[in-house]
Amino acid sequence: MSQAQHSSIRNRLLKALSQDDFALLQPHLQLITTELRQPLIPSNTPVKQLFFPEVGFSSITTQGSGGRVETGLIGREGLIGAWPILLGSDRTPHDQFVQNAGEMLVITTEALCAAISRSASLHKLLLRFIQVQITQTSQTAYVNASQTIDVRLARWLLMCHDRIDGDDIRITHDFLSLMLGTQRSSTTLAVQALEGHRLIKAQRGKITILDRETMEQVADDGYGLPEAEYARLIEGA
Template sequence: MSQPQQSTVRNRLLRALSLSDFGLLQPHLELVATELNQALIKPNLPVKHLFFPEVGFGSITTHGSGGKVEVGIIGREGLIGALPLLLGSDRTPHDHFVQSPGDMLSINSEAMCSAIEQSASLQKVLLRFVHIQYVQAAQTAYVNAAYTTEVRLARWLLMCQDRIGGDELRLTHDFLSMMLGVRRPSAPLAIQALEGYRHIKARRGRLTILNRKAMEELADDGYGLPEAEYARLIEGS
């Protein structure tokens, strides 16, 4: 299999690296196809591989007696598994799985650690991404505490659309309630509200975003802070 070229990869984080830093990772990157709900990193087990999404995205969830709740989402803007590795741990209590299937570039953790040890600039970029993930998690906590389910749904759909590059999502009410951290009856009510505003169109197992601008207005300041940090710190704009 030919090695991925920086000029053709879709992952924005890889594209933002210097040529020399990408070269440290390039020999170890392996393109893998993913499936819906596929486990990428399991809780409390050593992280063997990290993943740069090319198409599709992954979800990070925490769980307890109250059920599962999403605490992070990572697509082609980032690296799945960066937080524990960059912060000095070989494992995480959180579950990382495929929320939207596609392709990812996998790299084993030993190769990643070796590359980071060789390049301070690579470590700096990856730590900036860790910061952005922290901002996203903090923003999620803020939105979940301060806003209605409708607003939370609008924000989540905008984040998903950013990562799929399209307007249609496949999901169930059970899955959506877990992502939003709400009881199952709340999810269809929020969908009905957004349909009533003509922001989205829902069919069985599918949801289409019709008016992104209106969704952004509804999401208010709940959406956009992590995205702005990414533009500032990773893409320099």
């Protein structure tokens, strides 16, 4: 299998690396095809591999007596599994799985840690990504605690839209309710509200974004902070 070339990489975090830092990772990157709901990082289990999404994205979820709720999304802007490894642990209490199928570049934890030990600039950039993830998680907590389901739905759809090509998001109402931590009936009403304003089109197993600009207005300050932090810390580095 030929090695991934920096010029053809779609993952934005890898593209932000210097040529020298990318060269440290390049021999260890293996392209894999992912499937919907495929487990990537099981909770409370040593992280053996990390994933740079090229196409598609993953969900980070937490499980409790009240059910499963999504606390984060990672797509081609980032690295799945990095949080515990970069902060000196070997596992996480959260599950991470494929939310939108596609392709990912996988690297072993051992290889990534060896590369980090050789490059302070690589380590610094990956830690900056962790700050972006912390910002996203904090923003999710803020939105879930203070905003209506319509705002939460608009924000979530925008975040998904950021991580795909095109305007079609593959999702069922049942699974959308799980990700938002709401009853299916409430999710359905929120979908119908956005559809009534011609912001989206809902079909069986699919939601199509029709008017992103107005969706951002609906999401208001619920959307944009982690995205701005990414631009500042990663793309502006």
